[in-house]
Amino acid sequence: MNPFLLFIQQLVNGLRVGSIYALVALGYTMVYGIIRLINFAHGDFIMVGGYTLAFTVPLMVAAGMPAWLAVVAAIITCAITGILVEKLAYSPVRRRGNRMSSLITAIAMSLLLENGAQVLFGANPRGVGTLFTLPNIGVFSGTTLLTIVLGALVMIALQLFVNKTKMGRGMRAVSEDKEAATLMGVHVNRTIAITFAVGSALAAVASLMYCAQYNQVTTTMGSMLGLKAFVAAVLGGIGVVPGAMLGGILIGVVESLSKAYIGTLTGGVITSAFSDAIVFAILIVVLLVKPAGILGSNAGEKV
Amino acid sequence: MLTVKDIHVSYGAIHAIKGVSLTVNDGEIVSLIGANGAGKTTILHTISGLLRASSGSIDYNGTDLAKVHPSKIINLGMAHVPEGRHVFTRMTVEENLRMGAFISNNPAKVSENIDRSYQRFPRLAERRKQFAGTLSGGEQQMLAMARALMTDPRIVLMDEPSMGLSPLLVKEVFSIIKSLHEAGITVLLVEQNAKMALSIADRAYVLETGHIAMEGRAADLLNDDKVRQAYLGA
Numbered sequence: 202m203n204p205f206l207l208f209i210q211q212l213v214n215g216l217r218v219g220s221i222y223a224l225v226a227l228g229y230t231m232v233y234g235i236i237r238l239i240n241f242a243h244g245d246f247i248m249v250g251g252y253t254l255a256f257t258v259p260l261m262v263a264a265g266m267p268a269w270l271a272v273v274a275a276i277i278t279c280a281i282t283g284i285l286v287e288k289l290a291y292s293p294v295r296r297r298g299n300r301m302s303s304l305i306t307a308i309a310m311s312l313l314l315e316n317g318a319q320v321l322f323g324a325n326p327r328g329v330g331t332l333f334t335l336p337n338i339g340v341f342s343g344t345t346l347l348t349i350v351l352g353a354l355v356m357i358a359l360q361l362f363v364n365k366t367k368m369g370r371g372m373r374a375v376s377e378d379k380e381a382a383t384l385m386g387v388h389v390n391r392t393i394a395i396t397f398a399v400g401s402a403l404a405a406v407a408s409l410m411y412c413a414q415y416n417q418v419t420t421t422m423g424s425m426l427g428l429k430a431f432v433a434a435v436l437g438g439i440g441v442v443p444g445a446m447l448g449g450i451l452i453g454v455v456e457s458l459s460k461a462y463i464g465t466l467t468g469g470v471i472t473s474a475f476s477d478a479i480v481f482a483i484l485i486v487v488l489l490v491k492p493a494g495i496l497g498s499n500a501g502e503k504v
Numbered sequence: 505m506l507t508v509k510d511i512h513v514s515y516g517a518i519h520a521i522k523g524v525s526l527t528v529n530d531g532e533i534v535s536l537i538g539a540n541g542a543g544k545t546t547i548l549h550t551i552s553g554l555l556r557a558s559s560g561s562i563d564y565n566g567t568d569l570a571k572v573h574p575s576k577i578i579n580l581g582m583a584h585v586p587e588g589r590h591v592f593t594r595m596t597v598e599e600n601l602r603m604g605a606f607i608s609n610n611p612a613k614v615s616e617n618i619d620r621s622y623q624r625f626p627r628l629a630e631r632r633k634q635f636a637g638t639l640s641g642g643e644q645q646m647l648a649m650a651r652a653l654m655t656d657p658r659i660v661l662m663d664e665p666s667m668g669l670s671p672l673l674v675k676e677v678f679s680i681i682k683s684l685h686e687a688g689i690t691v692l693l694v695e696q697n698a699k700m701a702l703s704i705a706d707r708a709y710v711l712e713t714g715h716i717a718m719e720g721r722a723a724d725l726l727n728d729d730k731v732r733q734a735y736l737g738a
Contacts (some may be wrong), residue, residue: 367606374592374603380554381590385651386578386607 202340210340211461212454217345217414219453220352224407225430226437226445227359228400234376234440235396236295238303242286242310244427246401248318249282250275250408251329251418258330269332269413275405283401284394286310292390311424318420326419329412348410355406356446362399363442372396376440429456429477432484438497447495456480505530505659505690506551511560513543513550520546522714523560528659533681533691535701535722537735538711544694545587547711548661551692552584553577564659579607583657587664587694589648593637597628600636600647604654614654621650624680642673649680659690666697678704698735702726710735 225247232240257271294306335343363369374382375392383389411426412418429452437448459480460473487495506528513521521543528534536544549555551562553574562569564580572580592600601621605614622629625646631639636647645665652660662681666674678700681691685704695701702708705722710731718725725731 370595370599370603371606373595374606377592377594378590381586381592382603383554383574384552384578384584384586384590385603386575388573388575 206340207461211457213341213345213349215454215457216450217348217410217453218457219450220349221407221410221426221449222430222433222453223446223449224352224355224403224410225427226434226449227356227403227442229431229434230437230439230442230445231372231396231400233434234442235372235393236291236303237300238291238295238307239431240286240291240400241304241307241427242314243400243404244423244430245311245314245318246279246282246404246423247408247411247426248418248420248423249314250279250405251412251422252318252322252327253278253405254332254408254412255327255329255418258332262330268330269409271332272405272409275408276402279401279405279408280398283397287394287397292393311427315420315424322420324420326417328417330416332409332413332416344413348413351406351410355403359399359403360442368392368395425477429480432480436484436487436494438494441494441496444494444496451495452480452483455483505565506692507561507563508547508551509561509563511547511550511557511562513546513555513557520714521550521557524711524714524716525560526709526716526719528690528692530658531685531688531690532706533685533693533704535698535705535708536692536694536711537696537698537701537708538717539735540696541713542711543714544711545663548584548663548692548694552582552661578655578657581655581658582661583652583655583659584661585648585652585663585665587667589641589644591636591639591644591647591651593635595636596633597636597639597647598632600651601628601654604651607655617654617656621653624653625650641668642670642676645669645673645677646680649677653684653689657689659692660684661692661694663694664696665693666695666700674700698731699726702731 225244228243228246229240232238232243253275254271257274258268261268261271290306290310291303294302333344333347335347337343338346363372371382371387371392374385374387375389379389430449433448433452434445436451437444456476460476463471463475463479464473508524508526510523510525511521512519512523524547536547538544546555550557551569553569553572557570564582567580569577592603595603598618601618602614605617608614627643628647628650631643636644639647649665665677669677674697681693682704685691693701693705702722702725707720708722708725709716710718710725718731
């Protein structure tokens with residue numbers, strides 16, 4: 202194949218993976234922005250979405266509807282899961298404990314979801330079935346292009362939601378100053394719950410993209426994906442919505458290109474198996490140079 | 505209009521407010537003065553629901569405020585300009601004003617009130633697209649006041665509006681408070697600058713470590729020897 206075309210293909214693949222990372226990273230960054238908590242269970246929300254798809258896709262097909270419409274069920278399930286996790290675990294701990302207790306609770310929640318899913322659904326992967334049947338366009342698969350377009354649309358919608366709607370303004374107000382937001386009439390706890398719902402819904406869309414590519418789900422599918430998305434959120438500047446998008450896309454592209462080229466570039470010394478290591482090395486370097494992340498700033502933090 | 509009756513407020517083991525009662529009548533400026541740590545801010549926070557009293561009652565035009573969710577207080581026509589301004593630094597001036605009208609569902613009225621804010625505070629009009637975090641302390645105070653007025657409140661609780669401002673700006677802030685008063689808005693003013701506070705208030709309360717030490721007409725307190733010695737530096 203023409204080397205230039207191959208490069209473009211790898212780049213597009215990177216954008217596809219990056220879109221998934223970005224959507225998941227948004228969930229991390231929105232929750233962090235509003236309650237300063239790294240929601241370690243967020244990656245597992247993708248798994249919740251994935252299993253919802255695995256169970257509802259056959260129902261959709263049986264009912265004669267397009268399989269991808271199952272994403273509606275995944276979005277609803279994930280949003281409810283997010284709200285429940287916040288209301289049952291994080292919120293009570295936050296009111297009584299310190300930030301460390303909240304963090305430990307988040308890790309516990311992640312383990313609970315993963316192991317709970319394993320008890321319920323077993324450790325074997327489960328097939329999801331075909332979500333989309335799209336023609337290839339040139340050398341690009343239809344699913345890949347759809348993922349990128351869908352990712353872009355969701356991110357634009359989110360930006361509009363956060364910046365232009367009343368609810369979005371309320372979220373930004375709560376993220377900056379809960380007392381002042383309350384005085385303006387913003388219901389803080391409700392706003393936090395909505396943030397969880399929106400972040401989790403994004404994870405559901407990410408699970409659709411993931412399943413469209415790999416066609417199967419496992420109970421641990423969210424852990425590595427979640428970890429890389431978390432890296433993306435930190436890389437872009439945690440708490441900053443455009444930062445998560447940028448970080449996600451960047452990590453996806455770097456990962457895809459390093460998988461394709463690192464072996465040849467280093468004469469086989471570093472193989473493509475190191476692509477994850479490269480992703481994390483980039484994180485370390487960026488944080489050394491700019492601790493707040495690419496788009497993050499310390500100026501907003503009040504003293 | 506507002507009747508606070510024998511409230512007690514604690515932060516954990518610290519009993520900060522020990523039985524405070526006060527009233528604010530329609531159209532008055534009432535000042536609450538006292539030293540740092542006397543509990544002035546705590547009282548305002550308790551009225552607007554950010555803190556809850558362990559006992560006592562707060563009645564606002566017949567509504568028991570202890571039963572109102574803190575985010576609903578503003579719907580009753582009560583606005584609070586918090587100590588230290590608390591503007592949203594990562595929002596523009598205009599977005600801050602829109603936040604002030606968060607509860608409003610009438611965009612035309614919101615735009616009208618934004619225009620009115622710009623007439624009242626011309627400096628804010630110049631900086632409408634600027635992030636509030638880049639404003640000076642005085643401008644932030646103006647913004648915090650303008651934001652609180654976005655819902656056309658009947659009563660405004662003001663917490664240390666003169667804090668950290670130059671004498672010139674302090675004068676300006678107080679003249680704005682006077683003009684609000686003239687427009688029929690009731691004001692409960694907490695101030696460490698006792699002299700200024702007493703000079704514009706109708707009545708005042710002197711708070712000492714969690715209880716009311718003195719109360720009366722502001723003009724009388726201004727001439728009271730004890731008050732002069734303790735709070736006016738004379």
